[in-house]
Amino acid sequence: MVEALEKLPLGDIEALSGSLAQRVYIVLREAILHMKCPPGTVLRKGQICEQLGVSRSPVAEAIAKLSAERLVDVVPQSATRVSRFSMSEIREATFLREALELAAVERVAQTITEDQLMALARNFKLQRLLVEDGDHAGFFAADEEFHTMIMGFTGYQGVTRTLAGVSLQLSRARILLLPSTDRAEESLREHEEVLDALRQRDPVAARNAMRFHLGQLISRIEPLEQKHSDFFIAH
Amino acid sequence: MVEALEKLPLGDIEALSGSLAQRVYIVLREAILHMKCPPGTVLRKGQICEQLGVSRSPVAEAIAKLSAERLVDVVPQSATRVSRFSMSEIREATFLREALELAAVERVAQTITEDQLMALARNFKLQRLLVEDGDHAGFFAADEEFHTMIMGFTGYQGVTRTLAGVSLQLSRARILLLPSTDRAEESLREHEEVLDALRQRDPVAARNAMRFHLGQLISRIEPLEQKHSDFFIAH
């Protein structure tokens, strides 16, 4: 079993700020979320230390954090691996995400200001440009920002943070969908519906539009279990 | 400034299982949630090590976890304190809890089985007995179990876990409310409404009943900011 003894595809520590542990955490998380380290990859503390030029303490702390977020599975005294997807976990994350985003958009529809609407409209225009240019990665980012902006408009920082924590698995799975471009136009239309409902300050319409939009994702993720069966837990 | 150099009121490690770090985490978390260590208490790694008879590594890992959950504030290179309440954080937690519990109860109303209804009814009868006996602590526990059971009926383990993580601050604040007993009967009635809606498998009624019930908590917490002002962040 000659499993990937080469270097792990990790970014560099230097570019970041904060404690060493925090920087190591960021670097590892990015590698996992962007599928640089696919599910099942074995992470060895020693190797990470050597490669990043740090000692084991900050690496241990970073891995503990990733373990709490279920991005890695630690086998005590033995090994730690990048966790595989579990369809049931993904369905859970979908449920949680929907619960939070619907509550948020419902609230925001009642409180949104003109400035916030303009910022959202600006982001939406950007999305349209990116779709027209065929820049899928750019649209992906703008899409995420659209949702994040709405979360932020609740006035609760913690909502965005909690949602991010909850939908880590979801974000990772979404990366697998990037190649398929055909959904961008539909997604755009759905965002427009959400935006219109917010413009009209209609909580029910906003909720329904967002519910429909979010509902599209899970049906696109489910086929992945067959397509990338080695990334998923055996069920 | 002679701040509490005496022993911290911590439980014992021996009684628990799992890794040392996990056990230290549990002991500290209990002490914080049950207000054995009130907000503002300074936690010194060295003291904790000595008292629990472990080295600094597991303590550091436990504190990192508590820090991620915002139960302690770590001042880099200086000190770590049990975090004070922040009313805005509590409002956030209320929002998150409501979002999750409403989504859960709405879903459960559509899927609940006879067995699950019976289990819930059994818990409800227990609640009534405890209220009649004036056992507030017992009612507090049964109350929590009532909500946890409903979460569990979603079939998603992660929902319960996420909610627990989100409402740690809320749980801690609720401890301050324990002395005031007068709400028990009302709470009981509200639980009954939720239970009835679930019996009728009516998602909308269940949602409304739960929303009303949860809405009572925040209005009881808000006065605490004056009553225990030293436990709260200055605003």
Place this chain on the structure above:
DNA sequence: ATGTGTCAACTAACATGTTAGTATGTTCAG
């Protein structure tokens, strides 16, 4: 050929030594 027991190598977990940043208390200038 297959199942079992032993052993060696490797890993995470834990303990402890070292470094660097922060706060406090003191001294000295104004």
Place this chain on the structure above:
DNA sequence: CTGAACATACTAACATGTTAGTTGACACAT
């Protein structure tokens, strides 16, 4: 007496040495 510069003591953060548990290979018995 007051305020700022400095020295000291203390803390968390980081590095490294040590321990113990798990895995997988191999020998051996069936």
